[in-house]
Amino acid sequence: MNFEQCRPLVTGSSRGIGRAFVDAFLDAGVPKLYAGVRNAEAAAAVAVIDPRVHPVVVDTTRPEQVEQAARQAGDVNVLVNNAGVLHYAGFLSAPDLDQARHEMEVNYFGPLAMARAFAPALIRSKGTIVNILSIAALTYMPLVGSYNASKAAARSMTQGLRVDFVGEGVAVMAVYAGGYDTGMHLETTDKTQLNPPSVLTGAVLDALAKGGVDELFPDAAARGLAQRLGLIAAA
Numbered sequence: 001m002n003f004e005q006c007r008p009l010v011t012g013s014s015r016g017i018g019r020a021f022v023d024a025f026l027d028a029g030v031p032k033l034y035a036g037v038r039n040a041e042a043a044a045a046v047a048v049i050d051p052r053v054h055p056v057v058v059d060t061t062r063p064e065q066v067e068q069a070a071r072q073a074g075d076v077n078v079l080v081n082n083a084g085v086l087h088y089a090g091f092l093s094a095p096d097l098d099q100a101r102h103e104m105e106v107n108y109f110g111p112l113a114m115a116r117a118f119a120p121a122l123i124r125s126k127g128t129i130v131n132i133l134s135i136a137a138l139t140y141m142p143l144v145g146s147y148n149a150s151k152a153a154a155r156s157m158t159q160g161l162r163v164d165f166v167g168e169g170v171a172v173m174a175v176y177a178g179g180y181d182t183g184m185h186l187e188t189t190d191k192t193q194l195n196p197p198s199v200l201t202g203a204v205l206d207a208l209a210k211g212g213v214d215e216l217f218p219d220a221a222a223r224g225l226a227q228r229l230g231l232i233a234a235a
């Protein structure tokens with residue numbers, strides 16, 4: 001992909017990895033970027049980053065906002081499904097199912113709704129969907145059981161969409177992220193074990209530039225796990 005022809009939409013652009021995607025795409029020279037945020041205050045904050053940034057208010061769990069976003073950003077050719085939540089809820093330790101349901105809404109149904117709404121634009125442009133998954137989709141971590149399940153569902157959806165788009169010229173990339181230094185982590189997390197978000201965004205932009213990358217393991221922890229699971233060859 002030539003970034004001079006790239007018009008991405010990034011969900012969850014207000015902070016963390018999404019905000020890093022905004023900076024990375026702008027640095028790469030995109031002419032226009034749609035920054036998905038959830039409220040007017042966040043929209044005003046992203047609007048002043050650069051004149052190429054167009055805020056789009058889209059809570060990905062709200063169908064009417066997803067449909068409105070697809071109408072507003074009909075020339076998108078890269079959809080980055082980045083928005084996500086993590087509640088640190090175990091399957092048995094959580095008090096009820098509310099957190100598990102919320103993770104499924106944001107981490108699975110949200111990207112699915114965005115992919116469906118933007119499918120016509122992506123088919124027109126022969127574009128790319130980038131789904132920000134997690135190594136949690138590949139393994140079980142007891143303290144975040146329902147998050148694992150939501151990311152595993154999103155992985156299954158990602159692989160299915162890749163098949164459904166065959167013949168339409170739309171690529172679907174799964175990104176299995178390890179640990180990144182964002183507000184998603186608890187205060188008690190050892191930050192020295194986390195990567196800066198630029199590691200992930202750099203790997204994704206390199207993969208987009210190269211083309212043909214379906215499954216991306218952007219950091220050392222992700223590559224190590226993928227090797228142990230036999231998903232990629234040992235280095």
Ligand SMILES: NC(=O)c1ccc[n+]([C@@H]2O[C@H](COP(=O)([O-])OP(=O)(O)OC[C@H]3O[C@@H](n4cnc5c(N)ncnc54)[C@H](OP(=O)(O)O)[C@@H]3O)[C@@H](O)[C@H]2O)c1
Pocket residue numbers: 011012013014015016017018037038039042058059060061081082083084085086106110132133134135177178179180181182183184185
């Ligand atoms: N950080 C990590 O170590 C890590 C590892 C693996 C995968 N990931 C994945 O990377 C993605 C980004 O995570 P992050 O670390 O940047 O998290 P973060 O700092 O907590 O940011 C989450 C972003 O998602 C947005 N968001 C939450 N619910 C939303 C909804 N219903 N609709 C639209 N936007 C919503 C938030 O918007 P508001 O500001 O409005 O709340 C925020 O912009 C997530 O999918 C996460 O699962 C992260």
